[in-house]
Amino acid sequence: MIAQVWAWLTDPAQWSGPNGIPVRLAEHLQISGFAMLLACLVALPVAVWLGHVGRGGFLAINVGNVGRAIPTYALLVIFASMDPIGVGEKAAVLALAVFALPPLLTNTYVAMRQVDPEVKDAARGMGMTGGQLLRRVELPLALPFTFAGLRTTTVQVVATATFAALVGGGGLGRYVVDGFGLQDPAELYGGVVLVALLSVAVELVLAAVQRRITRRTGTREPEVVTAS
Amino acid sequence: MPPNPWFSWAWVSTHWSDLWEAGVEHVTITVVAVAAALVIAFPLALVARRFRRTEAPILAVAGVLYTIPSLALIGALWPVFGLSPLTVEVALATYAVLIIVRNFIAGLDEVPADVVDAARGMGFGRTRLLWRVELPLALPAVLAGVRIATVSTIGLVTIGALVGYGGFGDLIYTGFQRSTGRAQIMAASLCCVLLAVVAELLLLGVQRWLTPWTRRRSEVTV
Numbered sequence: 335m336i337a338q339v340w341a342w343l344t345d346p347a348q349w350s351g352p353n354g355i356p357v358r359l360a361e362h363l364q365i366s367g368f369a370m371l372l373a374c375l376v377a378l379p380v381a382v383w384l385g386h387v388g389r390g391g392f393l394a395i396n397v398g399n400v401g402r403a404i405p406t407y408a409l410l411v412i413f414a415s416m417d418p419i420g421v422g423e424k425a426a427v428l429a430l431a432v433f434a435l436p437p438l439l440t441n442t443y444v445a446m447r448q449v450d451p452e453v454k455d456a457a458r459g460m461g462m463t464g465g466q467l468l469r470r471v472e473l474p475l476a477l478p479f480t481f482a483g484l485r486t487t488t489v490q491v492v493a494t495a496t497f498a499a500l501v502g503g504g505g506l507g508r509y510v511v512d513g514f515g516l517q518d519p520a521e522l523y524g525g526v527v528l529v530a531l532l533s534v535a536v537e538l539v540l541a542a543v544q545r546r547i548t549r550r551t552g553t554r555e556p557e558v559v560t561a562s
Numbered sequence: 563m564p565p566n567p568w569f570s571w572a573w574v575s576t577h578w579s580d581l582w583e584a585g586v587e588h589v590t591i592t593v594v595a596v597a598a599a600l601v602i603a604f605p606l607a608l609v610a611r612r613f614r615r616t617e618a619p620i621l622a623v624a625g626v627l628y629t630i631p632s633l634a635l636i637g638a639l640w641p642v643f644g645l646s647p648l649t650v651e652v653a654l655a656t657y658a659v660l661i662i663v664r665n666f667i668a669g670l671d672e673v674p675a676d677v678v679d680a681a682r683g684m685g686f687g688r689t690r691l692l693w694r695v696e697l698p699l700a701l702p703a704v705l706a707g708v709r710i711a712t713v714s715t716i717g718l719v720t721i722g723a724l725v726g727y728g729g730f731g732d733l734i735y736t737g738f739q740r741s742t743g744r745a746q747i748m749a750a751s752l753c754c755v756l757l758a759v760v761a762e763l764l765l766l767g768v769q770r771w772l773t774p775w776t777r778r779r780s781e782v783t784v
Contacts, residue, residue: 402710403758405717407731408751411738415747493631497721500633501738510637514724519641526634533629 335519339527342520353508355528361504362532365423366495369430370488376431377438378480385446385476386468394443401436406494409433414501426498426505433494434487441483445476478548485540493533506532570745577746580733581753588729588757591722592715595651599658599711606659607666608692617667624660632657632721640725650722657718658711665707669700702769702776709765716758730754 342348348355384390409432413425449472457471496507509525512518574581610617630638635653643649673696681695720731728735733750737743 399713399762400759402713403717403755403762405720405731405751405754407717407720407723408734408747408754411734411747412751415738415744489629493629493634496631496633507631507633510634514637514640522637522641526630526638529634530630533631534626537625537629 338520339523342524358506358508362495362506365426365498365505366492368427369491372431373434373438377435381439381442385443394439398436398440406433410497410501421502423503425501426503430491434491437487442480445479449475481544481547485544489537492536496529564742566742566744568744568748573745574749584730584733588719591719595654595715596658596712598655599662602659603662603666606663610667611670628660632718636724645725647727649725650727654715654718658715661711662707665703669703673699702773705769712761713758
C-alpha cells in the first residue's frame with residue numbers, strides 16, 4: 335500500500351500537465367490565498383475598529399459562534415448552485431472566505447481588547463490622539479494575538495480548500511475526490527499525503543513567523559483554540 | 563427551465579420525513595463521535611497531566627492530526643472501514659478528541675496550586691484530589707471543549723455524505739446532483755445550522771447549570 339502511494343507520488347506523469355502536482359498545488363494555494371485575502375479585507379478593519387472604540391463585543395464574539403455553526407460544505411454547495419457563481423474555484427473562494435471570517439473577527443477583536451487598559455491610559459495621558467493610540471499602541475500590542483488567530487485560520491483554510499474539488503474546482507482535493515470516485519487508493523492516499531504535508535508546512539512557516547513577531551514585541555504566545 | 567427556488571414550503575412539506583430521518587442520523591453520528599472522543603480524551607489528558615513529559619508530544623500529535631482536512635481523513639479511512647458509519651465516526655471522533663484534550667489539559671492546568679496544596683494538607687490522596695478537587699475545577703474548561711467539539715462536529719458530519727452517512731449532508735449532496743435541488747440544499751443547510759445553534763445553547767445551559775460559580779469567566783477558547 336505504502337509502496338503504491340510512493341509509486342504514485344514519484345511517477346513523473348504526476349509532476350506535469352494540467353492534472354500534475356505543481357498545477358494542483360498552485361491552484362490550492364491560489365484558492366486559499368484569495369479566500370484569506372477576502373476574509374482579512376472584511377474582518378480585520380471591522381474587528382480593529384470595534385476593538386478600538388470598545389463596542390460591539392457582543393457582535394464580534396457571537397458572529398464567531400454563529401459562523402462556526404454553518405457547515406462549510408453547505409456554503410460551498412449553496413455558492414456553487416447560485417447562477418452568477420456556479421461550480422468551480424469562485425464558489426470555493428467565497429465559501430472559504432465566509433468560513434475564515436468569524437474566527438478572524440473574533441480573534442482580532444479579542445486581541446484589541448486584551449491590550450492593557452493602563453497602557454492605553456498612559457498613552458492618552460501623554461496626549462496621544464485616538465489615531466495615534468491605535469497605530470502606535472493598540473495595533474503593535476494586539477499583533478501577536480491577531481497573528482496567532484490568522485495562523486490558525488490560514489491552516490484551517492488551506493486544509494479546507496480540499497473541498498473545492500467537491501464542486502468541480504481544482505486544488506489538491508482533486509486527487510482525494512478523484513481517487514475516491516475511481517476507487518483508486520494510490521491516488522486517494524497520495525492526495526491525502528500531499529494535503530497533510532501542505533497543511534503542516536503552512537503551519538510550520540507561520541509558526542516561525544509568529545515566533546519572530548512574538549520575540550520582537552516581547553509578548554507571551556497566546557493559546558488559541560479554533561474549531562473548523 | 564423548471565422552477566428552482568431557494569425556499570419552497572412545498573418541498574419541506576412533502577419531504578418532512580426525509581428531513582426527520584436525516585436529522586436523526588445527524589444527531590446520532592454527532593452524539594456517538596463526541597461521546598467516544600470524551601472517553602478517549604479523559605485518559606489522554608490524565609496521562610499528559612501525570613507524566614508531564616508526554617504533554618508536549620500528545621498536543622503536537624493532536625495539532626498535526628487536526629490540520630488534516632475532514633475530506634481527506636474520511637477519504638483515507640474509507641478503504642479501511644468501507645462505506646459505513648464507522649468511517650465517519652472515527653474521523654469525527656479524532657477531531658473532537660483534539661479539541662477536548664486541549665481544553666481538558668488547559669482546565670487542569672488552571673486549577674490553582676494553593677487549592678491543590680490545601681487539599682493535600684487536608685490529607686487528600688491522589689485519587690480523591692483528582693475527583694473531588696481537580697476535575698470539578700477543570701469542569702468549565704472541559705465543558706467548553708465539549709461544546710465547541712459538538713458544534714464543529716455537527717458541521718463536519720455533512721462531509722460524511724461522501725460515504726453516504728452525512729445526515730443533512732446527504733440531502734445537500736443529492737440536492738446538488740439534481741438540477742432542481744436548491745430548495746433541498748437550502749432546507750438541509752438551514753436545518754444543520756439550526757441543529758448547531760440548538761446544541762450550542764443547550765450545552766451552554768448545561769455548562770452554566772453545572773458550574774454556577776463561573777458565570778463571569780473570561781473565555782480564551784475562541
